[in-house]
Amino acid sequence: MISNHWSCSKFANWVRGTPKPFAATAEEWNTWKKTAKKKKVRYWLAEECLNSLQDIVCWPINRIRDVRHYINNRWVSKTHALTSSLQRGKWYDLDARLLHAVFDELVNFVEIEQAWMLVIGSDDENKKYKTPWYRSLFRIGSWRCPEAGVAHLEWAAGLKHDTDCDDKKDPNFGKPTSQALAAQETLVLYKWWKEKRPKRPDPSDASDWTDYCEKKRKVAEANGDDTFWSSFITNADNKEISSNILDLCHKIKSEQEEEDTAMLIRLIKVRQSLWT
Numbered sequence: 001m002i003s004n005h006w007s008c009s010k011f012a013n014w015v016r017g018t019p020k021p022f023a024a025t026a027e028e029w030n031t032w033k034k035t036a037k038k039k040k041v042r043y044w045l046a047e048e049c050l051n052s053l054q055d056i057v058c059w060p061i062n063r064i065r066d067v068r069h070y071i072n073n074r075w076v077s078k079t080h081a082l083t084s085s086l087q088r089g090k091w092y093d094l095d096a097r098l099l100h101a102v103f104d105e106l107v108n109f110v111e112i113e114q115a116w117m118l119v120i121g122s123d124d125e126n127k128k129y130k131t132p133w134y135r136s137l138f139r140i141g142s143w144r145c146p147e148a149g150v151a152h153l154e155w156a157a158g159l160k161h162d163t164d165c166d167d168k169k170d171p172n173f174g175k176p177t178s179q180a181l182a183a184q185e186t187l188v189l190y191k192w193w194k195e196k197r198p199k200r201p202d203p204s205d206a207s208d209w210t211d212y213c214e215k216k217r218k219v220a221e222a223n224g225d226d227t228f229w230s231s232f233i234t235n236a237d238n239k240e241i242s243s244n245i246l247d248l249c250h251k252i253k254s255e256q257e258e259e260d261t262a263m264l265i266r267l268i269k270v271r272q273s274l275w276t
Helices: 008-015 026-036 040-057 057-075 094-117 122-130 133-138 146-157 179-201 209-223 227-234 236-273
Strands: none
Touching: 008 026, 040 057, 057 146, 094 122, 094 146, 094 179, 094 236, 146 179, 209 236
């Protein structure tokens, strides 16, 4: 965080003689830097000297932090690898593994990273979502909170070009920022994967193929013979009915696969905005 830098402290503002903004637009930062650099020695003391001194004093702490982050990334969060929620011990083709790995990582991004962004600087949010004390103190491990992640995205989705635009005649004034557009898309993809997709019907059930097969099995069992499968081939009525049902089954399955592909493409397109 910017407040951790000595060059951003109240003491640095006193040395520099030009208070540093807590937050500003790119244009405002450029204006501030030009003004501050007019006092060359004071600017150098506050920006260069203090930062160099901080690097020396904090070297041991920074090395411990680096080790802690390595351990967390390597063995706890495992940010170098993709995993999925697919059932262990079963075979899945690569297309299924790719889809689940990518969208499960999106879920982790929302429920872990975005959730943490919401509470990291707010005592009220920490209390509201009951952030574990060890997560705030040691900054290691993963804390998951779907509600906090969604709340942060909903906040970001409402950002607009307003106070950052000096000219209200600017064509972007009042419109969503790029961050807002990315957050809106991320929310759509997340909710589709978590809420809408799991509720999709099985194609065999939706097309009545499951019920049709079950009825034919019961008829075959009642007759005490094995005419169940052969009747699909030899009986013209059965063949036509089963063919129609199977066509519908394949149609539903194809539509669902096309939806998976379309949503996967949308996720790939928004990937550069998925960072914290």
